Structure formats: C-alpha cells, structure tokens
Amino acid sequence: MSVQTSHKARAEASKKGRSEDSTGTNGQQPPQELSWQDAMQQGQCSSHELSTLDIPKRSLLIDEWCKVGDLGFIFASRGLGKTWKAMHLAHGLATGKDVGPWKIHAQVKVLYLDGEMPPADVKQRDRALGNPTSNLVYINHEILFERTGKIMNLANLEFQNATLLFCIQNDFKVLFLDNLSCLASGVDENTAIDWEKILPWLLRLRRAHITVIFIHHAGRNNQMRGSSKREDPAFWVLRLDPPNDPEDKPGAHFISHFTKWRSAQKPITYLWDYSPTPNGQISVQFKEVSQLSIFRALVEAGLDSCSTIAEEMNLSPGYVSKLAQIAIKEGWLKKEGRSYVIVR
Numbered sequence: 603m604s605v606q607t608s609h610k611a612r613a614e615a616s617k618k619g620r621s622e623d624s625t626g627t628n629g630q631q632p633p634q635e636l637s638w639q640d641a642m643q644q645g646q647c648s649s650h651e652l653s654t655l656d657i658p659k660r661s662l663l664i665d666e667w668c669k670v671g672d673l674g675f676i677f678a679s680r681g682l683g684k685t686w687k688a689m690h691l692a693h694g695l696a697t698g699k700d701v702g703p704w705k706i707h708a709q710v711k712v713l714y715l716d717g718e719m720p721p722a723d724v725k726q727r728d729r730a731l732g733n734p735t736s737n738l739v740y741i742n743h744e745i746l747f748e749r750t751g752k753i754m755n756l757a758n759l760e761f762q763n764a765t766l767l768f769c770i771q772n773d774f775k776v777l778f779l780d781n782l783s784c785l786a787s788g789v790d791e792n793t794a795i796d797w798e799k800i801l802p803w804l805l806r807l808r809r810a811h812i813t814v815i816f817i818h819h820a821g822r823n824n825q826m827r828g829s830s831k832r833e834d835p836a837f838w839v840l841r842l843d844p845p846n847d848p849e850d851k852p853g854a855h856f857i858s859h860f861t862k863w864r865s866a867q868k869p870i871t872y873l874w875d876y877s878p879t880p881n882g883q884i885s886v887q888f889k890e891v892s893q894l895s896i897f898r899a900l901v902e903a904g905l906d907s908c909s910t911i912a913e914e915m916n917l918s919p920g921y922v923s924k925l926a927q928i929a930i931k932e933g934w935l936k937k938e939g940r941s942y943v944i945v946r
Contacts, residue, residue, distance in 0.1 A: 665704040677818040677826045678842035683854025693731045696738035702888040710775035716742045717784030730884040756786045762803040780817040791828030824903040838863045853877040897925045906941040
C-alpha cells in the first residue's frame, strides 16, 4: 500500500467513526487495536523500501512558504492587523484569489474558528474582503454559544476530536485558529508541558493533510508570547511589525516579516496597507520593504546587536554592519558600545 492510499484509508475510517478520533460516534465498537509489537512490525520501513515508496509531494498552498499539512503561526501586537491578515488569507484560499503578492495555488475549503471577535465585526470584515463564499465557514464563539451553549476549547479532547472529524467530513483543507489565547482555556502559554495538551491533536491534523494556521499575540519583547516549544513543529512563523513611519489613519498597516520558514529562500518582507473605502470594501496595497527598513524595524523592536540582527535577517554580520553605517550617516542610528540605538 502506498503512503497516499494509507492516508485515504485513515481518512475514511475517521469519517465512519472508526478511528481513535471518533470512537463510538456511530454506535459501533472500534476494532481491537494492534499491540505495539505488531504495529512496529507492520510500520517498519527499510531504506530500500523507502526508496521505492510512492510518497506524494506536498502541494503548495500559499506562495512558496505554505504547503498542505503545514503548521503556521501569525503573530503581532494587539490591534496591529493580524486578524485582517488571517481573514484575507482565508478568503484568498477559499476563492483561489492571490493575496497581494502571494500566489494562491489552490482553491480549498477553509474553516475559521474565531474565539474573540464580535459577530458584527466578523461580518463587516468578511464583506469588506470580498464576495461571500460557501468555501469559507466561520464558527464564531458568540454565535456558537447562543445556538448551542457550547464553548470552544482546544485543550478539550472531545472538542479536538470533533473539530478533526468535522474537517474531514466536510473536506476542510485549512483550519484557522483565531486566537490561541482565547481558544485554549486552561493552557498556561508560558509552560512548555501545557502545549502537550494540543500538540498530539496538531499531529493528527497533519496526518489528515489539514493545514493549521494559528493567530497569536506578541509579547513585550515583540516575540511570540509564551513558550518557544510551540514553534518547534511549525513550518513557518509570520510576525507583523508596525511600519517605520506609522500614519494616523483608519485600517491596518504593518510589515510582514517571517521569523521562521522551511522553504529554500526566506520569503520577501512587505509593507501592507489595509484601508477602508467609501463603499464599505477594503483597499489592500503592498510594497517590498528594503533591507535597511527591516534593519530599522528590528532595532526598534529591541534587537541591538549585529550578530542577533544578522541571524534574524538571515544575512552576514558584515552586511548588517554596512546597513548600520548607512543608518548612522542618515542620522537615525547611533552605536553605544556594541549596541545599536535609535536616535530619538
């Protein structure tokens, strides 16, 4: 049996309620599980067998940085625009339309779990981003509670199983979770061991080829809030930073900057502008950000050493030093010892 065939078999088992994720949902008793000894005997794969195994390549979903089955994070400070970005991506995937410079490679069904926004705001933003589509489905915390009395909690095993089965049965290929703090009650985000309540579920979603995108908050150090253990299984992490010269105008304005990626090249950094129009739509503008602008944003975010910035930008320390010299000549940067400091 090929890897692809075995994945399909597991998905069908999940649909019928026979997998570990849906035990008892159809009133049938699950089949007796294999012993670990038998499971390891059947699950082993020699180097020779692996070389001949039919393993399908994971297809691209968004640009060159997001593939089918990925776990990704979008994080930013409060009010900067992470939900705008997430909903824009959700719309793009559901309609097959590119998101700014990012190519959408496939039109897929998307499930968006919203644990924070008022329904009126979700409705307004959804309309502003494009025409309604049945490919994008929201489960909003308020609407869910009013209709069913249920409260979403990613730390709850029953809710995890229900969400996985719901995605499989309805053919949702991408799952947005907005946001981690609101949807994971009882999970201490600063404690690595608490992430173990969620990690096994994320692995089951990956095995079902469902892409998961978390929305989360940045801490005071402008890094993703809480334990860094969450980032270990992630394929990419996208941080939104304030623009260097913020304008006091409505909408959302930010710089998209990847802090982790597994693609061959680091994704390009862009400045985004989401501005409302008189007809209730949203105008989305973007432009590539220069290396010098990225350097400045990192210094303003608290990174003050050449080596740290070089690692963050995936550049050599020598190149970062040249950027610093340009900034010093322009008058907005100074060096105190080995630290870079913005001139106010």
